[in-house]
Amino acid sequence: MRPFVYERPTSVSAAVAMASHAGAGHVPPTAADTQFIAGGTNLADYMKLGVGRPDRLLDLNTLAEPALRKIRTSDDAIRFGALVRMGEAADNDDVRRRCPLLADSLKLAASGQLRNMATLGGNVLQRTRCEYFRETSWPCNKREPGSGCAAMEGVNRQHAVLGTSDSCIATYHGDFAQALIALDATVDIEGRRGKRTLAFAKLHRLPGETPNIETDLAADEIITAIEVPLRPWSGRSRYLKIRDRESYAFALASAAVALDMEGQTVRSVRIGLGGVATVPWRAVAAEDALQGKVLDEAAAQKAADAAFADARPREHNAFKIPLGKRTLVRALLETRDMKV
Ligand SMILES: Cc1cc2nc3c(=O)[nH]c(=O)nc-3n(C[C@H](O)[C@H](O)[C@H](O)COP(=O)(O)OP(=O)(O)OC[C@H]3O[C@@H](n4cnc5c(N)ncnc54)[C@H](O)[C@@H]3O)c2cc1C
Numbered sequence: 001m002r003p004f005v006y007e008r009p010t011s012v013s014a015a016v017a018m019a020s021h022a023g024a025g026h027v028p029p030t031a032a033d034t035q036f037i038a039g040g041t042n043l044a045d046y047m048k049l050g051v052g053r054p055d056r057l058l059d060l061n062t063l064a065e066p067a068l069r070k071i072r073t074s075d076d077a078i079r080f081g082a083l084v085r086m087g088e089a090a091d092n093d094d095v096r097r098r099c100p101l102l103a104d105s106l107k108l109a110a111s112g113q114l115r116n117m118a119t120l121g122g123n124v125l126q127r128t129r130c131e132y133f134r135e136t137s138w139p140c141n142k143r144e145p146g147s148g149c150a151a152m153e154g155v156n157r158q159h160a161v162l163g164t165s166d167s168c169i170a171t172y173h174g175d176f177a178q179a180l181i182a183l184d185a186t187v188d189i190e191g192r193r194g195k196r197t198l199a200f201a202k203l204h205r206l207p208g209e210t211p212n213i214e215t216d217l218a219a220d221e222i223i224t225a226i227e228v229p230l231r232p233w234s235g236r237s238r239y240l241k242i243r244d245r246e247s248y249a250f251a252l253a254s255a256a257v258a259l260d261m262e263g264q265t266v267r268s269v270r271i272g273l274g275g276v277a278t279v280p281w282r283a284v285a286a287e288d289a290l291q292g293k294v295l296d297e298a299a300a301q302k303a304a305d306a307a308f309a310d311a312r313p314r315e316h317n318a319f320k321i322p323l324g325k326r327t328l329v330r331a332l333l334e335t336r337d338m339k340v
């Protein structure tokens with residue numbers, strides 16, 4: 001590992017000031033000299049691999065603001081401080097009861113030890129597990145812009161079929177983010193230019209020609225909170241994750257579903273898809289296909305076909321299209337049948 005400076009700011013404003021310098025707005029956070037570290041389960045891993053190369057780390061764990069570590073629920077929303085640990089959020093009774101999808105998506109991620117260390121802010125910003133991104137001897141447009149993409153003609157079984165570009169087909173592997181995008185979450189951000197609230201759907205960027213720019217964040221911006229509105233569909237919600245082994249593995253395909261039903265008819269539905277796309281993926285066409293329909297197997301299948309209509313498979317990952325569809329159909333029917 002390369003040498004780096006480690007510092008412990010004591011407030012969000014101090015951390016932002018320490019991360020702010022003339023060039024900070026012009027490089028993606030993941031390429032900046034100074035980077036934030038929270039649980040370190042993603043960043044430290046990538047620093048060891050030589051993929052992350054910051055000269056200076058600012059530890060967010062020493063920030064004093066209590067709200068960063070709190071989960072607050074009201075009638076309208078659940079609000080998570082960015083430093084809340086995944087495990088704490090997954091086990092929170094209010095979260096489990098009022099929006100099971102959120103708790104499930106966290107519980108099915110990583111391992112108990114990792115969930116105790118990893119934060120929600122860090123979780124949504126985790127970087128891809130693309131093998132060619134992680135191993136620095138391969139060409140990779142995300143790690144080294146303009147160098148090419150070894151995955152295009154390589155072993156791309158884990159890679160995405162939705163939201164890909166000719167520059168990058170890396171999957172976004174997180175689970176919690178699929179719940180957040182389905183549920184219209186927002187993120188609170190603080191940086192040199194002040195505070196802002198962003199729709200979670202706008203946080204991650206499609207790879208396009210610049211897969212190295214992964215989010216809308218500037219290098220001096222900190223996520224301080226994530227807020228999930230509570231709506232009629234929140235209680236009837238679940239996360240289905242399909243993987244190579246039943247625990248401690250990333251999704252091959254997953255579906256985050258929240259349903260508001262009137263009898264057997266869909267009043268409103270929210271759908272996120274994981275394991276199959278380059279960014280957290282909202283399946284809007286599938287939602288539209290279900291609106292006002294009786295939710296039976298045929299309707300769920302039609303919605304799943306709509307969700308994957310634009311999918312673009314590569315040599316080794318075409319199986320993700322039928323798998324993704326089956327995952328969504330099952331998740332829809334299981335969510336419909338939940339006792340709420
Ligand atoms: C073996 C293994 C298995 C895993 N399995 C899964 C899985 O099945 N599902 C899943 O979803 N995840 C999985 N993960 C990923 C894991 O959930 C993430 O590593 C973790 O959530 C990252 O959180 P962290 O706090 O450790 O982030 P860090 O590693 O500290 O940071 C990650 C990134 O976010 C930035 N950052 C952190 N916090 C903030 C903030 N508040 N504001 C701005 N920038 C910030 C950092 O600068 C860094 O770029 C796995 C990880 C491992 C190692």
Ligand code: SF4
Binds near residue numbers: 131139
């Ligand atoms: S898929 Fe993306 S991350 Fe993987 S090698 Fe290609 S450019 Fe890099």
